[in-house]
Amino acid sequence: MVRANNGYQPKVLILYASYGEGHLQAAKAIRDALEEAGNNRTVMVDLMAESHPWLNEMTRRVYLKSYTHIPHLYGWVYDVTRPMKHNSLFGGFLHSFGRDKIKKLLQKEQPDAVIHTFPFFALPALHRRRLSKTIHPGATIPSYTVITDFDLHRRWVHPGIGRYFVATDDLKQELGSLGIHPGRVSVTGIPLGRGFQSSLTPSFELFEKYGLHPEKPVILLMPGAQGVMPDCDELCRLLLEQHPHAQIALVCGRNSLLRTSIADQFRYHPSADRLHLFGFVDQVHELMSLATCLVSKPGGVTLAEAIWAGLPLFLYRPVPGQEKKNARYLQSKGAATISYDPEGLATSIIELIRNPDQLQRSKIAVQRLQKEEAAAGSIAHHILQECGWNAKFGQRYS
Known part of the structure; x- marks a missing residue:
């Protein structure tokens, strides 16, 4: 049954990072697609920059320098950490960044859904630690992640993520081999800006x-x-x-x-x-x-x-x-x-x-690698639908 929403729209929090352009571009593309679907309650946050500004600037510069000047070192670190699990010592350390900021954001924004375009998973980590009830009374907040590469680094994999949006069927199969149920993975492609929607x-x-x-x-x-x-x-x-x-x-x-x-x-x-x-x-x-x-x-x-x-x-x-x-x-x-x-x-x-x-x-x-629908629009549709929002009629399912 559908009932009038009395002006209510789901609020969506998009968390990204400024390590390269892709994560920000993907976040903007999803925000724009949500707006085109009639939902105007999207908040974008560079989690690392807002929670640890000095550390963010330092690590971003190190990332860019290592990426261009000592790429083999960067590649070695990537390959060594590629199979790490979320609950490993290093994985837990990475997902701890922004935890205090997330608590404040949840208290302030009260989002209905959170999307990650970069694998800083402070929110899913909080949910796993059963701390979310003190932040957002009731059920845990649905968490989504948009993988912005054609390769799967295990940093993207976390049991607190409700749904993954990926570029290829091969990535979906790889996530399945790691125990992620196929129903939690949508093959949408990587979200692109408005010009790429048609x-x-x-x-x-x-x-x-x-x-x-x-x-x-x-x-x-x-x-x-x-x-x-x-x-x-x-x-x-x-x-x-x-x-x-x-x-x-x-x-x-x-x-x-x-x-x-x-x-x-x-x-x-x-x-x-x-x-x-x-x-x-x-x-x-x-x-x-x-x-x-x-x-x-x-x-x-x-x-x-x-x-x-x-x-x-x-x-x-x-x-x-x-x-x-x-x-x-x-x-x-x-x-x-x-x-x-x-x-x-x-x-x-x-x-x-x-x-x-x-x-x-x-x-x-x-x-052969193309998708029938624009990724950003498909992702927006999935999330709004799972929030109970009927974008076509501006209504919410009861």
Whole structure:
């Protein structure tokens, strides 16, 4: 039976972290999807930043430095901790961060559901310690987690999580092998921003907007939000020299030094008119819809965006850890090629765009990973439904 909700909407608390862009992007995508479903009571909190600001800034810098300067150390730590359990000494330590902040948030916000896009599981840890009744009288608060990679680190697994939203059927099976009931796992894909909620047909106007020719192949280079990918200049030079018509769209993100450096190096290059430089692009889904293939770092959200666009992927020198795991997974599905030197990378790209049959096979492999519905909308629907909210009619089930 359905009854009028008298203006009531479930309040949803989304907890994220600022270690990389993906976790925040996923949180924003879910918030936007909840709003589009008619629910406007979403609170987003960077749990580590608000509970331990000094420690958050220090660990975030260490993470970024280790990720770029000593990646093998980062990869070693990732692999060593990958099988850890929630109740191990280190696992319990990690999930203790933000516990006091969570108590205050629950008292202040009284949320009906909590979503995690980063595995700081202070709330599920509290529930397991049977402390929640003193914070939120009655039943425990439903907790959800959105895994933002194609690889499963055991840090994401906690018995206090009610439902997992994952990118692939393989992740669902892996969670099942760890004792998570299949009914608690939804294969939705990784949530993406509003521009990725529906397909986009390339138009002449869209090519014109970005200064690209609609009848020439477009190689999209995305080093990441911070614009950090080695050998960008050498790769651009090789691609321009090896293909007489290929266009390069290089998205430098927030790295203004990279954009300036590339612009200076290619100022007098005979094919400079085929090299298009961009800073941070808000409507990146538009560029993806125009591209023939994508060269990028294998972050989970970027890969999910490329899958949405049906783009064959070239992943350059993936960093040990979740990036290398992501890259190997997509390579195993025939959707990506991994390269470690600019010459080999350029050769692989040129071979693909010169071979229509190979290009079509690559696109089909990517399309096999696509989901029928937008992940963010599907996640919002699941959560609102489990909160008893009928988004279509603005009503709550009794």
